[in-house]
Amino acid sequence: MTTDEPLLFERSRPGRRAYSLRATGIPSAGVVEGIPVALRTSRPPALPEMSERDLVSHYTRLAHRNFSIDEGFYPLGSCTMKY
Amino acid sequence: MEYAPHTDEDMARMLAALGLSHTDELFDQVPEGVRALDDLGLADGLAEAEVLDRLRTLAGRNVTVDTAVCFLGGGAYDHYQPAVVAAVVGRGEFATAYTPYQPELSQGNLQALFEFQTLVSELLGLPIANSSLYDGASAVVEGVVLCAAATGRSRLVVAGTLDPRYRQMLDTYAPALGLTQVSLPPGPQGGLPLDAVHAAARDAAVVVVGHPNVAGLLEDIPGLATVAHEQGARLLVAFDPLLAGVLEPPGRLGADVVTADGLSAGNTLAFGGPGCGLLACRDDDVRRLPGRLVGQTVDIDGRRGYVLTLQAREQHIRREKATSNICTNQALNALATAVYFAWLGPQGLAELGQHCLAGAAYAAHQLVAAGVEIAWPAAARGKELALRVADPWALAATLAERGYLVGPVVRVADEDLLLVAVSEQRTRDQIDGLADAVRVSLRQQRPAVAAGRRA
16 A cells, blocks of 8 residues: 555645536526525635646545455455355 | 356366365255256357447437436436546446455545545535435435434424425335324425424424425525424435535534435436435534444554544444444445545535526526416525426426426425426526427417417
8 A cells, every 4th residue: 555645635725626617608697696695605615626637646546545356356255245 | 247257277176175076066055956957048148249239229219418408307417527537436446445344455445435524514514424325315314313313302394395205215214213204385485484393393303304495495594493493303404515605504504414415416317326325413413423434543653544433333233222224335426426526626616506596597587488387486596496387297298309308297285396407517508498498388288379369
C-alpha cells in the first residue's frame, strides 16, 4: 500500500473547479429571490474545490491503497461465493 | 468471461490432494435420489460477441434520455453524470474490492467513504452521516426507526405529499415495527399546515415531510421543526441534495434527521438503480444511527487511518440488542455520489440549482400559456411541477409519442397529478417544444371544441 493521501477537503484550493454545465438559454440570475428567505441557502456549501486533474489523482491514489479481487484471491465466505 | 477456468491438470492436482479420483465423489454426501441430472436442459453458452448482439437488440427497443427529451420526475432525474465518475468507479480496485472488514487492505475505500460521509453531512446539514443505505425510501424508514427509539414513541405523522414510494415502504415496515401512522393532507398553499401538524404531533415520534415535496413544492421547515419540537416529536426531512446550492440544508433549519436519494447524483438511471440512500443525524443520536459508519483513527505508527466504527450498533452484537440490521452500504454507488459532488464543487452545485429553478419557473410559465393547469401555481417550488389535467395518463402517452417524457402520475390528496421535472440539462428550446406538444395534445383531446371554433 502506498503513502498517505490527504482528504478531498485538504486538497481543495479556492477557485479550482472541475464542473461544466450546458448553456440552457434561460436566464437564472436572481432566481434564488423566488425562494422564501428562511429557506434560501445561507452560505455556499462547503464542498471541496478541485480541478478534474486533482480529482483523478486523488481517487487513483486511493485506489492504490485498496486490495481487490482484480489484484488477487480473497478467501472469504458468502460474498466470495456470490461473486 | 469463462467462469470455470480450471484445467484438467488443475483438477487432477486438487483431487490428488483430497485423495479422490473423480469430481463425482465430491457429491457422495448428496442422496442418490436427489442428485442433479447430467442434462439441465440449458442451451450451449454464447460467446461474448453473441451476448452483446442479443443485448444490443433488446436495448434498441428501449426509449432512453438520449432518444427522447426527459422531463421525468418523482425521484429519478436526468441530471448530467460526468465522465470522471465512471472513470473512477470503473477502476478494478474499487469495483472489485471486498467489504472493508480488514482496514489494512481497504484504506482507499474507507477514506473515500469517510469523505462521502463528510460531504453528506454538509449537504444535509447535520454533523453525523453514515456511509450510505440502499436508497432514499429505506433511508426514511431507518430515520423513522431512529426517531421512534429516541423518543420512545410509536406514532408517525406523515405528509400526504411525501413521495408515494416512501409512503409505501413506511406502510410495509410500520406494522412489523409496532408503529402507527397518520397522514396529513397538504394545505391550500400545497405545504403542510403548521396547526394541523402541531395537533397531530402530540405523542408522535416524528413528523415526516419531503422538501421539496412530491409536487415539487417547498415546505416551511423552520415552522415544522418548531411545532414538532413543541410536542416532543422529531422532524425528519427527505431532501434533494442537488438543490443544496440554492436551498438551506434542512439540518440547519431544525430538522433532527435528514435523508436523501443519491440515484441522480453520480449514478445512472438504469431502470431506477442501483443508487444509494443518504442519512444524517445529530451527534447525540450517533449510537442509534443505522448502517455502516467510517471513523478516523491512528494506527500503531501514529499515522492517520480509517476503520468501520461503532459496529456494536448492528453488527457485532446480539440480534435482540441491535438498533438496526443494515450492516452494509452501497459502497460503489456512494463513491460515485462523492466523486459527483466533488466534481460539482460549491460553485457548480449553486449553478446547477439555479438552472433547475429557472427552468422549472420557465416551464411553468410556458405550460400555463399552453393551456394546462399547474397545481398550487403560486407556491415556491424546486425543480418539479405537478400538472392538473383531466387524463394525465393520456397526456403523458401523447407527449411520449412526440418525443417528450413526462411523469410519473402521482396521487396527492385524492388527485392524480402529472409530474414535470426540469433538470439543468433542459434547454429553453426543449421546454418550448414541450409546451407546443402540450398545446397540440390538449387541442386533440377536445375535438368538439375545435369543431365548434371552425363552424
